[in-house]
Every structure is written in structure tokens, then in C-alpha cells.
Amino acid sequence: MAELPVTPDDVERAAALVRGRLHRTPVFSARSLRDGLSLKAELFQRTGSFKPRGVLTNLAALSAAERRRGVISVSAGNHAQALAWGAREEGIDALLVMWQGASAAKVAATRAYGAVVDLEAADPTEAFARLDELIDATGRVFVHPFDAPGTIAGQGTVGLEILDDVDGVDTIVVPCGGGGLVSGIAVACVPAGVRVIAVEPEGSAALAEGLAAGAPVPVTPRSVADALAAPFAGRLAVELCSALGVPVVTVSDDEIREAFRVLYARAKLAVEPGAAASLAAVARGRVDGERIVVVVSGGNVAAETASDILAGR
Structure with missing residues (x-):
């Protein structure tokens, strides 16, 4: 394989840069939802998501x-x-x-x-x-939100923490908008033998379209998961996810809403809709694995949106 545009060494350097300035977010067991399931709670990161x-x-x-x-x-x-x-x-x-x-x-x-x-x-x-x-x-x-080497390397530090904190992890499931988070985690974890899976809303499948075309494809995102509403997947994300064999699964907005309610009621996590997409894929049987970590990517949600979803509106 040719050298990737972002490497595991880049992710390690990013980890050294952010260490002590950001939270090392917790991993919670979620065996009550599924045997072998854990939740990486990035909603507890500074500013409420993995983005810093x-x-x-x-x-x-x-x-x-x-x-x-x-x-x-x-x-x-x-x-x-x-x-x-x-x-x-x-x-x-x-x-x-x-x-x-x-x-x-x-x-x-x-x-x-x-x-x-x-x-x-x-x-x-x-x-x-x-x-x-x-x-x-x-x-x-x-400062690109998802399609720059520094962005991807920084987001990949989520993956390094998972490798350190979860013994025997074999699968990491990641919500995807422009692809910066999932490609960064893949750079950090696929070489370590861990499968990384991207999850997109059905109405905002920019990475799936990009992987099929071999290049970014413009899309018109329509989803309750506004955090995943990228108008295209990044060029680097398409290249990295293709090279590293990252598959994409999609979930409906109704499935995202149901996973949102589960995370509130069962895990006590006040997530945003986009952060529930990864659990939706696992809950609907679209992901297998013995030791799965679901990345819960953020918690920035308006009270009105949360109350409507929780009330089933």
C-alpha cells in the first residue's frame, strides 16, 4: 500500500499536541444494550463534541x-x-x-x-x-472542518484512546458527515487490526457516494442529524477510507431517533441526533462484532429538538 496522506505517526503527534488540553473522554460499558458493547462518550469533550x-x-x-x-x-x-x-x-x-x-x-x-x-x-x-x-x-x-491532514490526525486521537482503554476491541462504529472523524479513527486503528465502520443517515450519505465514485460527490443533505449534514465527503476521507477498507452503512432518521431515545433513557447520555447514528446501526443489526465500541460523537442539541424526539414527535 502506498503511504497514506495521514499516517498513524501523524495521529500520535496530534495526541501529544492535545494531551493535557482536552478531556480524555470516558468509555462506558453498555452490556445492557448488547453483549460486548461500549460507548465512547465524546459528548463530554470540550465544546460538547470531538471537534476540538x-x-x-x-x-x-x-x-x-x-x-x-x-x-x-x-x-x-x-x-x-x-x-x-x-x-x-x-x-x-x-x-x-x-x-x-x-x-x-x-x-x-x-x-x-x-x-x-x-x-x-x-x-x-x-x-x-x-x-x-x-x-x-x-x-x-x-481551518477545514473535515478535509485537512491536521483535522483528520486530531480526530484520530479518539481511536488511540479507544485502543488504550478497551481490551480486545474488534470493531469501532463511527457517525459520519464529511468523514474526518471516521477516517482519522481508521488511520489510528485499522493498522492495529481493528475494523472501523462509518454510519451515515440515508438522507446524507456523502461518504458512500464518494467511495462509489472514487472522489467527492456533491449531495444535498436532509436529515434530523444536522451534525452529519456535509454537502460532500472530503477528498482525504474518501482516499483514506477506500485504502483502509472502511465500509459504510446507512440508517434512517426514524432509526436515529429511536437510538437517541435509547441513549437518553438507558445510558443517561444527553446526545445530539448525529451522535446516535452509530448506535442505530448496531441496534438494527447492520454491524457485527464481539467487542464493539460505538462513538457517541457529540451532545450539542437544542432543547426543543431533544424534547420532540423524546416525545416521539
Whole structure:
């Protein structure tokens, strides 16, 4: 196999960069849901998701001149919050492109961390076009939410923690939007003999489309799982997941909602819909394995959304 664009050594270096600055999130046994099942609770990470891992890895690579220029990115909310937080920690000015209809709670949290939020775009596809306009106009440094080596290496540190904390793990199940988390975990864990499986909503299957085409494919995401609403899977994610043999399974929004309710009621985890996608795949029998870890990727959900799902609306 040719050398990958992100390697296990890159993930190890990212782990050294984030160590002591981020939480080492817990792994909980979930044998009451299925024998041999564990939950990697990334919803307890700073800013409520795994995203600060990639953010800090990227920010550490900026030169002094780039820091003075400020940073910019595009996000449905979790990367936006993470970059706003990370930039504040580093004393860097941040501008985040979101879009009309994005979670009001995530927009408010991003602003609370000190970033400026641009809401001119109507949807995720327009947001990437708006991003290009603002990069040209402001000269800011783009910190990609999912398709950059630093982002992927940082997210891969989730996988290293799982390898350390779960004896005999054979399968890791990962929610997927743009593919940064699942490809990073695959880089860290597939060479160690662990199978990594991506889970996408049926209405937002960007990685499956990209793997089938051998390159990123534009999609129009439609799902209750807004955190997984990427308009395409990253080029690096497609390359890495193809090279490492990462399969993709899909779940319906109704299956995500049911898994969401299970995580609230049985595991006492206040997740967001996207974080429940991985459990949905396991619960519906689309994943096998003796020692499975489900990555519960985030907990940034509006109270109204959570109450509607819990009430079955």
C-alpha cells in the first residue's frame, strides 16, 4: 500500500499536541444494550463534541503571521463551536460561516466563545461558496472542518484512546458527515487490526457516494442529524477510507431517533441526533462484532429538538 496522506505517526503527534488540553473522554460499558458493547462518550469533550481535537492540531501548525490574519471556517455547529473556543484559547480572531436554519443553540454557543458568525448562506452548499468569498475578502486562514491532514490526525486521537482503554476491541462504529472523524479513527486503528465502520443517515450519505465514485460527490443533505449534514465527503476521507477498507452503512432518521431515545433513557447520555447514528446501526443489526465500541460523537442539541424526539414527535 502506498503511504497514506495521514499516517498513524501523524495521529500520535496530534495526541501529544492535545494531551493535557482536552478531556480524555470516558468509555462506558453498555452490556445492557448488547453483549460486548461500549460507548465512547465524546459528548463530554470540550465544546460538547470531538471537534476540538482537530482544531487544536490545526492551530498548532499556524505561523505567527497566519495567527495575525485570523481563521475562518464553515460548519453546521460543532466545528464552529470548537474553532471559536480554540481560537479564543490561542488569542486568534475567528469568523465562522454557518447558514440559515442552522441550530440556533449552536449559533449562540459559537458567538458566546467569541467568534463572529456569518449567516448569509441559505444551506450547506451555499455556505461553502460564501466561505470562498470571505476567504478572498478577508485573507483569513481556512481551518477545514473535515478535509485537512491536521483535522483528520486530531480526530484520530479518539481511536488511540479507544485502543488504550478497551481490551480486545474488534470493531469501532463511527457517525459520519464529511468523514474526518471516521477516517482519522481508521488511520489510528485499522493498522492495529481493528475494523472501523462509518454510519451515515440515508438522507446524507456523502461518504458512500464518494467511495462509489472514487472522489467527492456533491449531495444535498436532509436529515434530523444536522451534525452529519456535509454537502460532500472530503477528498482525504474518501482516499483514506477506500485504502483502509472502511465500509459504510446507512440508517434512517426514524432509526436515529429511536437510538437517541435509547441513549437518553438507558445510558443517561444527553446526545445530539448525529451522535446516535452509530448506535442505530448496531441496534438494527447492520454491524457485527464481539467487542464493539460505538462513538457517541457529540451532545450539542437544542432543547426543543431533544424534547420532540423524546416525545416521539
